[in-house]
Amino acid sequence: ERRQNPMSTVRTQNLKNACRALERSTDRTSTWRPVFHLAPVTGWLNDPNGLCQIGETHHIFFQYSPFDVKPGLNYWGHYTTEDFIHYQYCEPALCSDEKFDCHGVYSGSALGQDGTMYLFYTGNVLRRDREDYDYTTAGREHNTIRAESEDGLHFTKKTVLLYNEDYPADLTCHVRDPKVWKDGDSFAMVLGARRKDDVGEVLVYRSDDLKVWTLANRITSQKPFGYMWECPDCFELQGTRFLSFSPQGVAAEDWKYQNIYQSGYCRLEGDLYGEYTLSAFEEYDHGFDFYAPQTYTDRQGRRILIGWLGMPDSDYGYPEREFGWANLLTIPRVLHEKNGRIQQKPLPELQQLRSAEQTVVVQQEFSCRTAAAYEAEIRLTAGKSLRVQFGTDGVLTWDGSFLTLEFGASGCNRPMRQVPLERLEQLRLFCDTSSVEIFANEGEAVFTSRFYADAEQSKLTVQAEQAEVHLWEMQPFC
Ligand code: FRU
Secondary structure (H helix, E strand, C coil), X not given: CCCCCHHHHHHHHHHHHHHHHHHHHCCCCCCCCCCCCCCCCCEEEEEEEEEEEECCEEEEEEEEECXXXXXXXXXXXXXXXCCCCCEEEEEEEECXXXXXXXXXXXXXXXXXXXXXXXXXXXEEEECCCCCCCECCCECEEEEEEEEEECCCCCCCCEEEEECHHHCCCCEEEEEEEEEXXXXXCEEEEEEEEEECCCCEEEEEEEECCCCCCEEEEEECCCCCCCCEEEEEEEEEECCEEEEEEEEXXXXXXXXXXXXXECCEEEEEEECCCCCEEECXXXXXXXXXCCEEEEXXXXXXXXXXXXXXXXXXXXXXXXXXXXXXEECEECCCEEEEEECCEEEEEECHHHHHHEEEEEEEEEEEEEEEECCCCEEEEEEEEEEEEEEEEEECCEEEEECCCEEEEECCHHHCCCCCEEEECCCXXXXXXXXXXXXXXXXXXXXXXXXXXXXXXXXXXXXXEEEEEEEEEEEEEECCCC
């Protein structure tokens, strides 16, 4: 066990001060700033981390690299909310201030236990000094670390739980993103890993005291599915257990796995700590920008998911970067199980942001101007096809067998994406100033993407034999 080095307190303060100075000097009103999405104040955001509700407060941490609009020395940024309408921006919760996390405080999770809030994360250390240094296979340390806090804002004690040499010897140095939860009388942790033979898997650890962790299982698919599984998560929905992860190295197949990396889940049947089977992988999302989601249960028992509204190693020329910030988090979604698959429904609290409702019954075609940030719900009441044009050049079509999304310049000129869909009853579109999230049939299929429509020209056109359209302007959250 290693405890905090006193010099790191000085380092932490310096890092936080530098971060605050940059945050103060960044224009928070620039074009593309979202109305109802979380974004970094300055610099770069990636995965959501440490999602939890403790007392009344929901904590939303995120991978945060404030000094550049690309991933760098990642910290944990921190927002809190009690109602998903009012948010507090807090100072970074974790900084890279120890030898064992000196090249980045990477992704992980949170757990409240006996009045203490624990954060579990990966301390990234690049060992360029080593002869066998190689970014992908060797020469990194991925330490599994626990930090503690009494007030949920200041995290001091850092304890290393697992070093590279503690992981199985047939793994590369890529072992990261601890997700910890209480499982019966003990605690469970899953970690994403890359084997030396380039197969992705999940390690399952167990602990009775949150400090000593024992390897209990290694989980992978029957046939190799990518070389690395990032950001694992494991949870039950209505009695069905799911293993969620973000695999890298999966080849595109007809309409599937179209992004550089994927995010999805398998049903995990059998014993998490013993014999198990994994069902076929299902993608969470079919848009261009969705990755590394994480879930937690709130006090009402809802399983809430938030994803990174972005994609690693992909720059499609996202325009906000010239204003000194990059990326968003998705809106929170409540998960449900239906026929062995996961449905994602927008968190109902967001309805409080609705204003200026319009309701229209569409016969053949309806068109209107929209605000820069709006929600539209479309119910298809007759016919076997639908075409929705949104923003300046976003097009969503359903032809009775596929739901297809196409973008022009506002979607960074990216090719189309689609998903098979035999039945379409309902669509919800959440359009913000620089993103769109589309939920079909109560979240049976979802498309999430950055989308930069010209607010002055933004229109919604619905073409269908018959449909009902509800449209709301979305008020900014505060
Ligand atoms: C996923 C990821 C994680 C890692 C973090 C670093 O996007 O690569 O595996 O912990 O980002 O920022």
